[in-house]
Amino acid sequence: MATGSNRKTKQRDALVSVLERAERPLSVAELLEAASKRIEGLGVATVYRAVGALLDDGRIDAVEIPGEPTRYERSDKGHHHHFQCEKCDRVFDIAGCLDNLRKLVPPKFRVKQHSVMLYGVCATCSR
Ligand SMILES: [Zn+2]
Ligand SMILES: [Zn+2]
Missing domain, CATH: 1.10.10.10 (Winged helix-like DNA-binding domain superfamily/Winged helix DNA-binding domain)
Known part of the structure; x- marks a missing residue:
């Protein structure tokens, strides 16, 4: 075989x-x-x-x-998030992360993980 x-x-x-x-x-x-x-x-x-x-x-x-x-x-891309185009449905990588996520939660809350998804229109579709 x-x-x-x-x-x-x-x-x-x-x-x-x-x-x-x-x-x-x-x-x-x-x-x-x-x-x-x-x-x-x-x-x-x-x-x-x-x-x-x-x-x-x-x-x-x-x-x-x-x-x-x-x-x-x-799987080797490192920490990043995604953007989905609402016109063509394609999903793109966005580099980096949001700053100060910890500041969004009340005192003594501990953030362990997060997910961020952005939606909008990609460069090709906004032409
Ligand atoms: Zn698009
Ligand atoms: Zn992140």
């Missing part, structure tokens, strides 16, 4: 490199569209399986957005 697993490895590497080139989180549908140009005969079930394996390996992270299909991104 060496050729089978070899093909799987190739498919996974191709999906990771698609995510690297995209520089923004992609849904399974977006991944499939982008990767099928490079991998012949790629189907949605294969993408789901590869995404599951890449999550298990820690090579990619899931980006959960309420009411939206999960997006996936490389």
Whole structure:
């Protein structure tokens, strides 16, 4: 089964490199569209399986957005947040974080984690 697993490895590497080139989180549908140009005969079930394996390996992270299909991104990006365009639905990375989150909570509350999601219109759609 060496050729089978070899093909799987190739498919996974191709999906990771698609995510690297995209520089923004992609849904399974977006991944499939982008990767099928490079991998012949790629189907949605294969993408789901590869995404599951890449999550298990820690090579990619899931980006959960309420009411939206999960997006996936490389796991080595460091702390950042996301922006979703309300016209094209694409999700983009935004660098950095908000300052002084601790000041938003009452005294003696401890903030342990946070999530920040910005919504608006991307540069392409605002033209
Ligand atoms: Zn847009
Ligand atoms: Zn943050």
